[in-house]
Every structure is written in C-alpha cells, then in structure tokens.
Amino acid sequence: MEIAHEETKTKGRYTATIEGCTGEMTYSRSSPRLIIVDHTMVPDELRGKGVGQALAKHAIDEARKGGWKIIPLCPFMRAQAMRHPDWQDVIQA
Incomplete structure (x- = not known):
C-alpha cells in the first residue's frame, strides 16, 4: 500500500488509495517539532484492509524521521x- 503526503505550512494529510477508494489521516502542525493528528477516515469499502493502521504507522515513521512528536487527538490514532x-x-x- 502506497501512502501519499500533502502538507501546507500548518496542515497536512496522509492518504492511501486502494481500488479507487481513499482513506486519510489529517493533522495540524502546531510547531516545527509537534503535530496534532485530528482525524482518520477510512471508507466502508476499505475497512478491514489495514488502511487505518498503515496510516497510523506511517505517521509514526514520519515523526521518527522528522524528529517531531505527535499529539493523538483523533480517537483512532489515540487507540x-x-x-x-x-x-x-x-x-x-
């Protein structure tokens, strides 16, 4: 599964598209070293395929590479x- 990344100065999102359906995890950047994951959405068509887990793991990997921390406000990411x-x-x- 390939995950794409879009980012502006203060917001960003990771997306994963499978079979024409896209799941996403959005975040806000509160400082250069801190992001707040605020939403995860996986359409019904992709449920059970590990999309949410892949997005969460990708966010973790990116935080490690970038040297920042994550505040998991999104219930899915917090869980x-x-x-x-x-x-x-x-x-x-």
Whole structure:
C-alpha cells in the first residue's frame, strides 16, 4: 500500500488509495517539532484492509524521521498509540 503526503505550512494529510477508494489521516502542525493528528477516515469499502493502521504507522515513521512528536487527538490514532507501547517515543500525551 502506497501512502501519499500533502502538507501546507500548518496542515497536512496522509492518504492511501486502494481500488479507487481513499482513506486519510489529517493533522495540524502546531510547531516545527509537534503535530496534532485530528482525524482518520477510512471508507466502508476499505475497512478491514489495514488502511487505518498503515496510516497510523506511517505517521509514526514520519515523526521518527522528522524528529517531531505527535499529539493523538483523533480517537483512532489515540487507540493505536495505546496499543503500541513501542510508539511512545514519538507520542506526546
């Protein structure tokens, strides 16, 4: 699954498209070292295919590469962060 990234100065999103359907995870950048993941949406057609998990993992990988932290306001991202203690190095509560 390939994940695309779009970003402006203050907002961004990761998208994954499969079979013509797109799931997304959006965020706001509150500082150069902090993003707030505020929304994850996976259409019904993609549920159960690991799209949300792939988007969450991609956000974690990007935070590690970029040296920033994530505040998981989105309920899905917050739940994923709680399930993955190995992500805590880039999660800010």
